[in-house]
Amino acid sequence: MGHIQDVSEFAVSLPNSPIGPHRTDLAPEVLGEIDFLTLHSYQDNNARKTINQDLTVPICNQNTENTLDYKSSDKVFRVHVEDENHISLLHELASTRQMDFWKPDSVTQIKPHSTVDFRVKAEDTVSVEDFLGQNGLRYEVLISNLRSMLEAQFDSRVRTTGHSYEKYNNWETIEAWTEQVATENPDLISRSAIGTTFLGNTIYLLKVGKPGSNKPAIFMDCGFHAREWISPAFCQWFVREAVRTYGREIHMTEFLDKLDFYVLPVVNIDGYIYTWTTNRMWRKTRSTNAGTTCTGTDLNRNFDAGWCSIGASNSPCAETYCGSAAESEKETKAVANFIRNHLSSIKAYLTIHSYSQMMLYPYSYAYKLPKNNVELNTLAKGAVKELATLHGTAYTYGPGASTIYPAAGGSDDWAYDQGIKYSFTFELRDKGRYGFVLPESQIQPTCEETMLAIKYVTSYVLEHLY
Numbered sequence: 001m002g003h004i005q006d007v008s009e010f011a012v013s014l015p016n017s018p019i020g021p022h023r024t025d026l027a028p029e030v031l032g033e034i035d036f037l038t039l040h041s042y043q044d045n046n047a048r049k050t051i052n053q054d055l056t057v058p059i060c061n062q063n064t065e066n067t068l069d070y071k072s073s074d075k076v077f078r079v080h081v082e083d084e085n086h087i088s089l090l091h092e093l094a095s096t097r098q099m100d101f102w103k104p105d106s107v108t109q110i111k112p113h114s115t116v117d118f119r120v121k122a123e124d125t126v127s128v129e130d131f132l133g134q135n136g137l138r139y140e141v142l143i144s145n146l147r148s149m150l151e152a153q154f155d156s157r158v159r160t161t162g163h164s165y166e167k168y169n170n171w172e173t174i175e176a177w178t179e180q181v182a183t184e185n186p187d188l189i190s191r192s193a194i195g196t197t198f199l200g201n202t203i204y205l206l207k208v209g210k211p212g213s214n215k216p217a218i219f220m221d222c223g224f225h226a227r228e229w230i231s232p233a234f235c236q237w238f239v240r241e242a243v244r245t246y247g248r249e250i251h252m253t254e255f256l257d258k259l260d261f262y263v264l265p266v267v268n269i270d271g272y273i274y275t276w277t278t279n280r281m282w283r284k285t286r287s288t289n290a291g292t293t294c295t296g297t298d299l300n301r302n303f304d305a306g307w308c309s310i311g312a313s314n315s316p317c318a319e320t321y322c323g324s325a326a327e328s329e330k331e332t333k334a335v336a337n338f339i340r341n342h343l344s345s346i347k348a349y350l351t352i353h354s355y356s357q358m359m360l361y362p363y364s365y366a367y368k369l370p371k372n373n374v375e376l377n378t379l380a381k382g383a384v385k386e387l388a389t390l391h392g393t394a395y396t397y398g399p400g401a402s403t404i405y406p407a408a409g410g411s412d413d414w415a416y417d418q419g420i421k422y423s424f425t426f427e428l429r430d431k432g433r434y435g436f437v438l439p440e441s442q443i444q445p446t447c448e449e450t451m452l453a454i455k456y457v458t459s460y461v462l463e464h465l466y
Contacts, residue, residue, distance in 0.1 A: 073122050073144075073145040073146050073147035073148065074119050074120060074121050074122055074125075074146040074147075075119070075120060075122070075125045075141055075143060075144055075145075075146065076102065076117060076118070076119045076141070076142045076143035076146060076432075076435060077117070077118055077119075077120065077128065077132070077139050077140070077141055077142065078115050078116065078117050078139060078140050078141075078142050078432060079115065079116045079118075079132065079137050079138070079139045080115055080137070080138040080139065081110055081111070081112060081113070081114050081115065081116055081137075082112060082113060083112050084112060086112075086137060087110050087111075087112065089131075089135050089137060090107060090110055090116060090137075091107055093128065093131055093132075094107040097120060097124050097127070097128060098120065098121055098124065099118045099119070099120055100118060100119040100120075100281060100319070101116070101117070101118045101319065102117040102118060102119060102355075102432075102435050102436065103115075103116070103117040103355070103356060103432070103435075104116065104404070104405045105283075105298075105311075105319055105320050105405075105407070106311070106313065106318065106319060106320045108311070108313070108320075109311050109320075109405040109406070109407070111405060115432075117142060117432050117435065119143075119146065119281065142432050142433065142435065143434075143435070143437070146437070149434065149437045150280060150437060152437075152439060153168070153229075153434075153437045153438065153439050153440060154167075154168070154439075154440060155439045155440055155441045156440035156441060156443070163176065163177045163180075165233075165236055165237055165240050165443070165444075165447075166440065166443050166444055167440050167443070168229045168233060168440060168443075169232075169233075169236070170273070170276045171201070171266065171269055171272055171273045171276070174232065174236065174265055174266060175202075175204065177236065178191050178204045178206060178265060179191060181206070181239060181240075181243065182206065185243050187210070187211070188208060188209070188210065188242065188243060188246060188256065189206055189207065189208050189239070189242075189243070190206070190207045191204055191205070191206055191207075192204070192205050192207065193205075194264075194334045194335075194337070194338045195330060195331070195333065195334025195337070195338075196330060196334075197268075197269050197270045197285070197286075197330055197331055198270055198285060198286055198287040198288075198329070198330055198331075199269075199270045199286055201269040201270060201273070203264070203267070203269065203331065203334050204264075204265065205262055205263070205264050205338065206239060206262075206263045206264075206265070207260055207261070207262055207263075208239060208242050208256065208260065208261040208262075208263055209255075209256045209257075209259055209260035209261060210256050210257050212257075214345070215258065215259060215260050215345065216258070216259055216260075216345055216346075216347045216461075216462075216465055217259060217260040217261065217262055217342065217345045217346050217347065218259060218260075218261050218262070218346070218347060218348040218349075218350065218458060218461065219261075219262045219264075219338075219339060219342075219346050219348070219349050219350070219415075219420075220235065220238070220261060220262065220263050220264070220349075220350040220351070220352065220454075221235070221263075221264040221267050221335065221350075221351050221352070221411070222234055222235035222263075222264065222265055222266060222267070222351075222352045223235070223264075223265065223266035223267050223268055223269075223272055224267050224268055224299050224300050224351065224353060224411070225268065225271070225283045225284075225298075225299075225300065225353060226268050226271030226272045226274060226275045226282045226283055226284070227275050227280065227281050227282060227283055227436045228353055228354040228355070228436060229275070229354075229436070229438070230354045230355075230428050230429065230438050230442075230443065230446055231352045231353055231354055231428065232265050232266045232272065233443050233446075233447065234352050234428065234446070234447050234450055235263050235264070235265040235266075235352065236265060237443070237447035237451070238261075238263060238447075238451065238454065239263055239265075241451055242256060242261070251455055251459065252455070254462075255455070255458050255459075255462070258462060259458065259461075259462060260345070262338075262342070262346070264335065267299060267331055267335060268284075268285055268299055268331060269331075270285055270286035270287075271283065271284060271285050271286055271296065274286055280437075281436070282296075283296075283298065283319050284296030284297055284298050284299070284319065284321065285297050285299060285329055285331060287329060287330075289316035289321075289324070290324070291316075292316045292317065294315075294316040294317035294321075295316075296316075296321065297316075297321050297322070297323040297328065297329050298312070298319065298320045298321055298322065298323075298409075299329055299331055299332055299411075300351075300353075300407070300409065300410050300411060301313075301320050301321065301322040301323070301407065301408065301409035301410070302322060302323040302326065302327065302328060302329050302332040302409055303326065303327065303332060303336065303409050303410060303411050303413070303414035304326035304327060304336075304409075304414060305365050305408065305409055305410060305413035305414040305417055306363075306365025306366060306408035306409065306413065307322060307325075307326040307408060307409045308322035308326075308408055308409060309365060309366075309408045310365060310366070310406045310407070310408045311364070311365075311405060311406040311407035311408055312407065312408050312409055320407070322408070322409050326409065335411065336414070339415060339418065339420075340418070343418060343419060343420075346420055347420065347421070347422065347461050347465060347466065348420065348421075348422035348423070348424075348457065348458075348461045349411070349412065349415035349416070349420045349422070349423040349424070350423075350424050350426065350454065350457070351411050351412055351424075351425050351426070352425075352426050352428065352450075353425060353426065353427050353428070354427055354428040354429065354436065354438065355427060355428060355429060355430055355431065355432065355434075355435055355436065355438070356396075356404065356427035356431065357393060357394065357395045357396070357427060357428070357429060357430065357431055358395060358396050358397065358403060358404060358425075358426075358427040359380045359383060359384050359395055359396075359397040359424055359425075359426055359427075359453065360397070360398065360399070360400040360403055360404060360412070360424065360425040360426075360427070361376040361377075361380060361397075361398075361399060361400070361412070361416075361423060361424050361425075362376075362399065362400065362412060362413045362416040362417075362423060363399060363400060363401055363413050363416075364399075364400030364401050364404075364405075364406060364407045364408070364410045364412070364413050365401070365406070365407070365408035365409065365410065365413050366401060366406070367401045367402060367406065368401075369399055370399075370416060372421060373399070376422070376424075377397070377398065379422070379457065379460055380397035380398070380424065381397060382456060382460075383397075383453040383456040383457050384396075384397050384453065386452045386453055386455075386456040387449045387450065387452050387453040387456075388449075389452065390445075390448055390449045390452060391445050391448075391449050393429065393445075393449050395453075400412070400413070400425065404427070410425070412424065412425045421466060422457065422460075422461055424457065426450065426453070428446055428450060429442060429446045430442070
């Protein structure tokens with residue numbers, strides 16, 4: 001098989017997926033992509049119903065399309081990379097095997113003295129282990145049975161069939177929640193539509209704060225990458241905490257009196273829906289690309305900030321595809337247009353991702369430091385220290401390129417270059433034990449500790465308005 005750089009079109013179907021109450025079929029748009037049926041089960045309230053379905057989903061291989069019959073379980077490996085020779089070996093492996101890079105996002109972003117996490121399909125695990133062993137690459141298996149891990153992520157004890165802050169909610173549930181939370185809290189929350197996705201889903205934004213004129217604002221978004229489910233969970237949690245503690249907790253009350261928060265619960269709605277219906281490990285958007293069957297663009301490589309110059313791919317089949325042009329994606333344009341139209345009031349930009357437990361600031365598109373590097377570094381250090389006070393969760397922090405890896409076209413760099421002085425990317429839990437499949441039982445502790453960091457940043461911004 002030819003070189004496949006970052007492919008997630010080899011599907012991981014979702015066992016025990018609470019796609020919706022009493023649902024026993026797959027969505028009509030999915031059926032066209034399924035060739036025949038594997039075991040696919042999901043949980044409906046307390047009862048488990050099982051349907052025999054075997055997913056066969058297309059794989060993009062540059063300009064060709066193949067299919068993978070996903071029957072047994074994939075594995076996730078972590079390889080310890082010491083030098084350029086190790087990097088070359090992983091490039092060689094990636095050219096002959098389907099590898100879905102979890103961290104970093106692509107084989108091209110591997111650096112010496114780092115670790116690399118990647119998923120391989122079940123039938124390749126033995127040959128991959130042989131290759132690593134024969135070449136003296138130190139490795140461990142982070143997830144030995146991804147299928148069972150997918151089942152285990154739905155471990156919340158909350159038994160509601162509707163929206164829950166302690167469960168992963170599908171888009172239909174989140175969409176209804178955005179309307180409900182605004183309707184029930186009209187003096188604190190208003191909902192607006194800032195655009196539509198490639199597939200026509202409405203991109204909703206919640207404005208959270210007490211009404212007032214000329215208030216400064218903080219913009220926060222979640223769900224750039226579809227498989228990072230803990231991210232939208234945090235945006236929902238933040239809104240809940242704002243509503244729950246306003247008038248009862250001194251800091252939140254001050255924040256909402258003096259500031260507005262623009263909260264975008266899910267940016268990549270099409271991709272998020274796809275992770276619930278078809279492929280749990282999908283990352284990109286669901287837009288079509290001219291001249292290929294490979295689908296989607298990486299939204300966090302699609303902003304006009306050093307666009308496609310480093311840490312991004314111009315191949316539509318790659319996980320880090322930068323798009324046909326900067327802001328080619330409707331989702332990117334919706335976010336960028338809103339921020340451009342509210343630049344005078346937006347004082348901070350916060351974008352929530354997973355995983356790695358990091359707090360990053362510009363730049364990622366180059367190994368250069370922002371003008372207020374010392375200030376951002378000090379602010380990140382304080383926020384990370386505050387976050388750790390609750391559960392002892394350790395975060396690292398620093399400029400994106402040197403702290404995690406170079407990546408052009410990111411929203412945080414773009415926002416900073418628009419003049420938003422306080423621009424941060426959060427990479428939430430964990431550090432790889434579960435990776436993108438963080439169990440629901442970790443939603444509450446993850447969100448609670450992240451709230452501390454967000455509130456720390458908010459306090460600082462309020463005291464340093466510009």
